[in-house]
Amino acid sequence: MKMLINVPERVVADALRGMADAHPELVVDAENRVIVRRDAPVAGKVGLVSGGGSGHEPLHGGFVGPGMLDAACPGEVFTSPVPDQMVRAAAAVDSGAGVLFIVKNYTGDVLNFDMATELAADEGIEVARVLVQDDVAVTDSLHTAGRRGTGGTLFVEKMAGAAAEEGAPLARVAEIAQRVADSSRSFGVALAAPTTPAKGSPTFDLPPGELELGIGIHGEPGRERRRIMTSGEFADYALDVLLDDLRPDAPLLLLVNGMGGTPLLELYGLNAEVRRVLRERRIAVARTLVGNYVTSLDMAGASVTLCQVDEELLRLWDAPVSTPGLRWGR
């Protein structure tokens, strides 16, 4: 197995120890698998909690800090965390103003967060929930578990985080989060499969010369397998799908996201093509982020996320944030 790890069973635990060592500004409880902002609970502030399977770093643990999440719950690799973690996180960040759970739409995440919501209520914690389902690769229908949550999660966590930091009450933070979720669309592509520590080999076969369009962040297959495309062809294809669904009439936030194994050099090149398409369609981009933010271990590939923003959301996007994975402003 080609990984620089100790043993597969301990990958997440080891990573949490390493996070604790690297980030004194966070409280990393490796035993209970909860990463909490050191100054939590912040008096009067709504607490933001997210979580999901590990392997998507910096999501979510890398987005804990002032201006974004108050806590994150990392599950096993590609496996949603358990309710115990979420309840513990909620208790750690609730200042009495309530807690927002930011949940990516996967059966496992939804079920576990739902159980946690009930348990937290038993402990007297007020919990609201927002579901991120931004992946347009899968057509939304009664015959699926809905759309998957992917890159849009970053936008939700950032802007809801900024609203909470400003002191907005729970209902308002939840409303902002929902608005951002509703305004976000993602589309991804894989050139090579990720290798999970447990399996030790690529989770699927992608022959040379082929790519998988509409890949999920756990290597879930998407729309179709195709002959390899150029970055320009992919940008044309992805933007077609994205804009068809979003039909924006306001400026966009743009995330050109790496899945982990694709060099930044390629991501910037993809950004150039995405911007070309948007220019051709006369669609304005207010802010751009290029890099590895919502990854799938070492999967080669990328995703494009658009989020339509009004002035308020743009202000929340620009608001200061100070986390291991995203940092700007004061």
Added chain:
Amino acid sequence: MKMLINVPERVVADALRGMADAHPELVVDAENRVIVRRDAPVAGKVGLVSGGGSGHEPLHGGFVGPGMLDAACPGEVFTSPVPDQMVRAAAAVDSGAGVLFIVKNYTGDVLNFDMATELAADEGIEVARVLVQDDVAVTDSLHTAGRRGTGGTLFVEKMAGAAAEEGAPLARVAEIAQRVADSSRSFGVALAAPTTPAKGSPTFDLPPGELELGIGIHGEPGRERRRIMTSGEFADYALDVLLDDLRPDAPLLLLVNGMGGTPLLELYGLNAEVRRVLRERRIAVARTLVGNYVTSLDMAGASVTLCQVDEELLRLWDAPVSTPGLRWGR
């Protein structure tokens, strides 16, 4: 070929277009291949210029901005840039206070920067040069081109950048840069080779179950090929080599750097093991950085860089920086 690009010949040009689109705070001259801080030249400030082959992103272009570099010159993939770029960069950032070239010790980089130094002098620009040669994988001897420059470059660029930002004169900025370079040591490992756009296939063969100890950031082979190690074993080995050479008697800055294809999850796990070893040896770590900072395209692997710091260097490290790849403080 498994890359999300247009054509191999245009990878760097496309990436620069994409950087320009993503970073309005930089002036990216894709034609002449120079990335310059938008407010350059900053009156009275020493200009910092670095550069090298592309494929190591965010190094160097991602480190252009207040508190770090004034300009960067990206070469072709894994190929040092040409003197014309360096002269142009020097002219763009020289406010009259002179320019410092930060050069990684590779024959190509050294020769091209040397030529540029002569040409810049002809144009009346005062240029000082610092050579980064932090890679302890290769024994320094008369029979090699010296040590290679790798992860330590980030430390040099950051702290020299902070000194320049404070208004230190050229000689002083160069002295700081040299001090940081002298205090830095790196050691890397590869688990899989990078694929360059031009070659389109891995640049070397690394069979399953083996790793290459002492790898360079262009996939140059290192000390030896060995059976795969755990992260704990690698940390023990690397720290042995590093500390044997550095023999620190002051706190360290620690960079646990990903080579591009290794997930952040693994890098944090490696950090845990590195910190374990340092704790065992009672060596204090003042600051830690974990992530992909000095990469080798999609190479799987990691490197560990230590930099011994006194109070002044630590202050310069903590000073505000605002670049695409490194950002903190005001």
Added chain:
Amino acid sequence: MAHRDAGFVRRWLTEAARAVERDADRLTELDSAIGDADHGNNMRRGALAVVAALEKEPRTTPGAVLLLAGRTLVSTVGGASGPLYGTLLRRAGKALGDAERVADTELRDALRGGADAVAQLGGAAPGDKTMLDAVRPAVEALPDYAAAGAAAARGAADTVPLRARKGRASYLGERSVGHMDPGAASAALLFGALARVAAAEAAAGGVSDG
């Protein structure tokens, strides 16, 4: 009609854990094809935790054993299978209350209630290509344990031609056809273990029929 005590349920879950351990890689393979390649690992983690919990906190009634096992699954597995299998066992355990011994039909009814709870939680209908496609026929075949084991295996095999409508395999649409559902495969392991333990008990003549 036979009655079962806490030891029976414990032996069942222990035997199921062994089966999961043995077949974990196969479950992960199945999950690679139409999911995210973690089902074997999830089930193994849960099985080990259940065995450890039952050893650490001995329970003396079938209901308590099932309750503890279900709670342990919820707390240690995560993913979709953790809450779903956890609910199956927890709900069954709750239904059995604190009786020291339960009739086979009571066990069947309890597991049927568990399956209903799973359907309610996950919203899956028969033929949606989920664990329920193995759990349901197995429960209906009870109290004939051998038949239940066989029904679960058949139910799992029968998921191959189905198109997934729940869980992450549903994103695959048509491309989910032609693969066995990993959760149905693990459910077949669970009921296969039940059949073996019941058969062993019968062979040993250890079944009371009070």
Added chain:
Amino acid sequence: MAHRDAGFVRRWLTEAARAVERDADRLTELDSAIGDADHGNNMRRGALAVVAALEKEPRTTPGAVLLLAGRTLVSTVGGASGPLYGTLLRRAGKALGDAERVADTELRDALRGGADAVAQLGGAAPGDKTMLDAVRPAVEALPDYAAAGAAAARGAADTVPLRARKGRASYLGERSVGHMDPGAASAALLFGALARVAAAEAAAGGVSDG
């Protein structure tokens, strides 16, 4: 003794560019083994740029052609080979001044001066496993062009058993033994092209001997 004009030097460099184009992948393969897998690409980029420059800015003396070619290599190749090959040609061009035609011995002396400049710039000694191990014997075999081509090829082949002491291959130490130096291989292409162009000129009877 033959004399050479700007056309001869242009034909030489054009033929060398063709050879590089043809063998670029081999050069990259050699550089994969003991370097960073870019030598073929570097040389191809430089060769194309030289051909384009010579077409765009026609030069009428051998010296000017070499000077322009050298400057172009410095400005477009990068890496170690850019400044080194650039210096070889630039220095040779400078030495030839603005003579319209130069004797073969003058060309030899100019290239020898270029090789010296390369040695000074890069600090490599004979046997250090660099391009100089092909360039030096070739230059010494001049003005016999065929012999120069053969000597360069032999020089390149003779780098195989050597241990690199300069350039990035030197980091390999003992492990650089057993591989041909990529720069020596490209130098063999350069002097092979020179031999072919001189032979063609001789065959065409186009060599003046004024």
